[in-house]
Amino acid sequence: xxxxxxxxxxxxxxxxxxxxxxxxxxxxxxxxxxxxxxxxxxxxxxxxxxxxxxxxxxxxxxxxxxxxxxxxxxxxxxxxxxxxxxxxxxxxxxxxxxxxxxxxxxxxxxxxxxxxxxxxxxxxxxxxxxxxxxxxxxxxxxxxxxxxxxxxxxxxxxxxxxxxxxxxxxxxxxxxxxxxxxxxxxxxxxxxxxxxxxxxxxxxxxxxxxxxxxxxxxxxxxxxxxxxxxxxxxxxxxxxxxxxxxxxxxxxxxxx
Amino acid sequence: xxxxxxxxxxxxxxxxxxxxxxxxxxxxxxxxxxxxxxxxxxxxxxxxxxxxxxxxxxxxxxxxxxxxxxxxxxxxxxxxxxxxxxxxxxxxxxxxxxxxxxxxxxxxxxxxxxxxxxxxxxxxxxxxxxxxxxxxxxxxxxxxxxxxxxxxxxxxxxxxxxxxxxxxxxxxxxxxxxxxxxxxxxxxxxxxxxxxxxxxxxxxxxxxxxxxxxxxxxxxxxxxxxxxxxxxxxxxxxxxxxxxxxxxxxxxxxxxxxxxxxxxxxxxxxxxxxxxxxxxxxxxxxxxxxxxxxxxxxxxxxxxxxxxxxxxxxxxxxxxxxxxxxxxxxxxxxxxxxxxxxxxx
Numbered sequence: 302x303x304x305x306x307x308x309x310x311x312x313x314x315x316x317x318x319x320x321x322x323x324x325x326x327x328x329x330x331x332x333x334x335x336x337x338x339x340x341x342x343x344x345x346x347x348x349x350x351x352x353x354x355x356x357x358x359x360x361x362x363x364x365x366x367x368x369x370x371x372x373x374x375x376x377x378x379x380x381x382x383x384x385x386x387x388x389x390x391x392x393x394x395x396x397x398x399x400x401x402x403x404x405x406x407x408x409x410x411x412x413x414x415x416x417x418x419x420x421x422x423x424x425x426x427x428x429x430x431x432x433x434x435x436x437x438x439x440x441x442x443x444x445x446x447x448x449x450x451x452x453x454x455x456x457x458x459x460x461x462x463x464x465x466x467x468x469x470x471x472x473x474x475x476x477x478x479x480x481x482x483x484x485x486x487x488x489x490x491x492x493x494x495x496x497x498x499x500x501x502x503x504x505x506x507x508x509x510x511x512x513x514x515x516x517x518x519x520x521x522x523x524x525x526x527x528x529x530x531x532x533x534x535x536x537x538x539x540x541x542x543x544x545x546x547x548x549x550x551x552x553x554x555x556x557x
Numbered sequence: 558x559x560x561x562x563x564x565x566x567x568x569x570x571x572x573x574x575x576x577x578x579x580x581x582x583x584x585x586x587x588x589x590x591x592x593x594x595x596x597x598x599x600x601x602x603x604x605x606x607x608x609x610x611x612x613x614x615x616x617x618x619x620x621x622x623x624x625x626x627x628x629x630x631x632x633x634x635x636x637x638x639x640x641x642x643x644x645x646x647x648x649x650x651x652x653x654x655x656x657x658x659x660x661x662x663x664x665x666x667x668x669x670x671x672x673x674x675x676x677x678x679x680x681x682x683x684x685x686x687x688x689x690x691x692x693x694x695x696x697x698x699x700x701x702x703x704x705x706x707x708x709x710x711x712x713x714x715x716x717x718x719x720x721x722x723x724x725x726x727x728x729x730x731x732x733x734x735x736x737x738x739x740x741x742x743x744x745x746x747x748x749x750x751x752x753x754x755x756x757x758x759x760x761x762x763x764x765x766x767x768x769x770x771x772x773x774x775x776x777x778x779x780x781x782x783x784x785x786x787x788x789x790x791x792x793x794x795x796x797x798x799x800x801x802x803x804x805x806x807x808x809x810x811x812x813x814x815x816x817x818x819x820x821x822x823x824x825x826x827x828x829x830x831x832x833x834x835x836x837x838x839x840x841x842x843x844x845x846x847x848x849x850x851x852x853x854x855x856x857x858x859x860x861x862x863x864x865x866x867x868x869x870x871x872x873x874x875x876x877x878x879x880x881x882x883x884x885x886x887x888x889x890x891x892x893x894x895x896x897x898x899x900x901x902x
Contacts, residue, residue: 351756353752353756372755372760372762373752373755373756374755374756374758374759374760374761377755377756377757377758378758382757383756385753389750389752389753390753391745391746391749391750391753391754392749393745393749393868394742394745394746394749397884398742398745401739401742402742402743402745402746402754402757402759403757403758404739404758405739405742405743405757405758405759405760406758406759406760407758408739410738410739412735412740412767415734415735415738415739415740416731416734416735417734418734422738423878425739426738426739426878427878427887429739430878430884430887430891431887431890431891431894432891434884434887434888434891434892435891435892435894435895438888438891438892438895439895443888443891443892444888446884446888447881447884465757466757468757469757469758
């Protein structure tokens with residue numbers, strides 16, 4: 302059974318067609334990449350899946366349930382987490398709070414239990430605290446739990462963002478250019494991390510990436526977008542040989 | 558080590574208890590004169606108002622400029638109850654109920670405002686609350702049953718120093734519990750990045766409405782205390798000027814800090830009262846006091862936008878589990894649990 306099913310997804314920004322007739326079937330456990338030049342509509346697809354935009358046309362289903370019309374937090378609560386192309390941490394807040402905030406939907410106490418500090422509040426807070434710290438420990442950030450997120454160096458901010466996404470306990474993880482701004486050594490490490498969390502948390506991953514090296518290495522299937530249209534799809538080897546891809550994507554690189 | 562844990566656990570309750578005893582004993586013993594007692598009560602009422610506004614403007618980063626409207630609702634509702642509804646013999650005992658009713662009425666008004674304002678973008682809140690403040694004032698001026706512009710009177714002096722003290726302690730406790738909860742973290746995440754907050758599962762609409770209603774409730778409580786101190790209220794007590802005072806206290810003490818709210822309210826009240834005496838002494842018109850608050854706001858924004866405390870918090874206001882030592886301990890426990898988990902699998 303497909304985990305995420307997207308059918309003829311189309312989105313217009315005024316007169317600009319950002320996404321045109323996009324289709325995708327994501328099976329549980331898969332790692333699929335979406336690539337394409339800047340402005341090809343990749344991030345828009347993530348924004349459509351997570352409810353930031355309501356699509357002009359088309360259908361998105363997660364585990365059979367339609368996501369159209371749901372609020373972002375409702376969609377996230379179903380088990381879809383994402384990271385952002387330009388890191389969007391809560392900069393002034395502590396590393397720990399950044400992760401704990403992502404527990405919002407899975408924290409079960411009422412406002413009254415919180416205001417009066419009833420037993421369930423204490424139990425839940427303790428659980429959230431431990432779970433958040435365990436995640437931070439996995440990403441090597443536990444010692445920095447009380448530090449404001451803005452004071453972390455770039456690489457650690459990227460890792461914190463991934464830890465925060467995992468705190469949602471997602472089934473599907475959407476990674477938006479996780480390798481942006483990384484050097485080759487960091488990219489190697491990132492690929493290891495992605496492989497590892499995928500196995501450890503039994504994740505299905507949809508990846509947007511600019512770095513061909515990352516995509517060719519870890520994706521099982523690739524969809525290539527250009528001007529909102531899907532121009533090719535297949536295994537990394539198939540895509541690499543596709544003349545339309547070379548023209549649209551790799552061609553651009555050779556010109557540069 | 559043992560001694561430190563004892564103080565961490567019992568220090569605050571003990572000090573609170575002594576404070577309560579003092580709030581009862583001092584006025585009764587005649588150690589402080591009625592004027593000082595009045596100033597202390599104003600400080601308490603202003604602390605509640607400042608915490609109330611800080612939740613919305615400081616913690617959440619939205620901008621309300623009409624909190625005096627909620628204070629007015631609390632003041633009028635509680636006064637109507639003690640003057641018209643409660644039997645005179647029982648009004649002392651039923652006073653907390655009147656305060657609570659005033660708070661709830663203000664909270665309901667807050668709910669009515671929050672729903673439409675938070676449906677759209679954040680900037681609307683300033684406009685909506687400004688209009689709300691003005692509407693409340695004109696409605697009260699035109700309600701002849703409540704005395705219209707002449708105001709409403711007949712309340713007994715039910716606001717004793719110890720009542721103010723109790724309510725302040727309760728409000729600080731509830732606000733602290735709110736701030737250090739999942740909801741409070743949601744509030745902070747909205748201030749930082751609202752879209753990102755909703756994309757890590759925070760129900761931003763729910764958090765905004767809850768916070769605003771809670772904040773309005775607190776302003777209503779303060780209104781009830783205020784009315785039963787002055788024993789006379791009129792619509793002019795709750796204009797935009799009163800709201801401006803609250804803004805000054807929030808930004809003076811520091812946004813996003815309960816300790817800052819307490820300090821800001823205290824410093825502001827003392828300065829304004831001090832100014833009253835100075836102006837009287839120099840034979841200058843008291844009208845000049847109206848200039849000082851907005852001026853303070855401008856100077857603060859220019860020279861110290863973070864206020865006295867600025868996002869920091871007093872240690873005694875941080876719950877035990879959230880203090881640095883507790884987090885470190887939890888970190889070790891979490892680490893051990895993870896190692897055990899790894900060995901098992």
